[in-house]
Amino acid sequence: MLRVGLTGGIGCGKSRVAGLFASLGAPVLDADTLNRELQTPGHDLYAAIVDRFGPGILDARGHLDRGALRSRIFADPAERQALEALVHPAVEAAIEQRLAALPETTPYAVIVVPLLFEAGWEARFDHVVVVHCEPGEQIARVTQRDGRSSAEVEAILEVQMNPDERRRRGDSEILNTEQTSDAELANQVAERDTALRELATTIRSRVENRPPNS
Template sequence: MNIGLTGGIATGKSTVARSLTERGAILIDLDGIAREVVEPGQPSLLAIAQRFGQAVLQADGTLDRKKLGAIVFTDPVERKALEAITHPAIRAVMKERMAYHENHTPRKLVVVDVPLLYESELESYFEQIMVVYVPREQQLQRLMERDKLTSEEALKRLNAQMNIEDKKLRANILIDNSGSFAETEAQIDRFWREKRLG
């Protein structure tokens, strides 16, 4: 079985992903893949430098995420241009890894952590979708604290994604992460038992 794991920025997806892997699930992390496809020597990095200029590269040839982020988080057109470069490469690696696990570990739960699952219209790749949820106000607060952002900077990042309340409505499996760690763990345990994964 595979599930797509999503939520919003600063909702605690990583915590839920870690809890699932501790129970034996296999994790495919799209943020990790996104970093892989823009490593020096990768076609995506070359395309980014051509589109956004050499200024988005550091002296050692690696991507300067902060400079690129400053461009794409303030301009939807630029963000779309970046996505057009990186998304096909990320998707290809994701499909390859999902197929590998389907063939080699068919009895294991494969969890694919996809931050922008709905925004990228990837629902069809997964049997079910798990959304990690916290109310938007709490999400904003966590993001400001975690990334040391002003409320304006944090809001820009939130507004670049689909509203968490809309994602909540589309979930097959909802994990409410607004309470304690123990409460989140209890929900994951219940999911694990219901799916008879243990």
């Protein structure tokens, strides 16, 4: 089974593209969704974060106050690194567990990782698809979607990889600009799905036909 990483900057439309892959029958795992799940009370990651950052990051219900935690890590790179040191191994273990439960005949699975390159995770994937749009479009989409200010979104973009560098490091690209119609986006995903299924078949055939002890 091919492991396909799906990444892109904030507001580029990763969730929309992931949904199109899912509609074509590809299993989709979302690192952010798993992260949120693991950060709820009762999970080891939740306990580790509270132990490291203290009860000041909890809301009145005892859940993580994501706004408070976000303020901490954006204000201090060392704090961000400390959080990542807790989160990344936990999320990676959860992804591995979910992948292991998929049928062996699955051609490929898509794992959505927003900060894939920033986290140094590219070696964990057989193929990385980058969803791209222009920075101005990212700011406009996120301010409208999340109600954040332009300054807040720009601060997030500052800690994310340069879009051109992300595109250079990816194996393939899906454009999701303002000029991209719904049909064009679906066609791009369908073409990538076909290519990934063909690649999975080729690799599986090579493995099955490999001489013993080679």
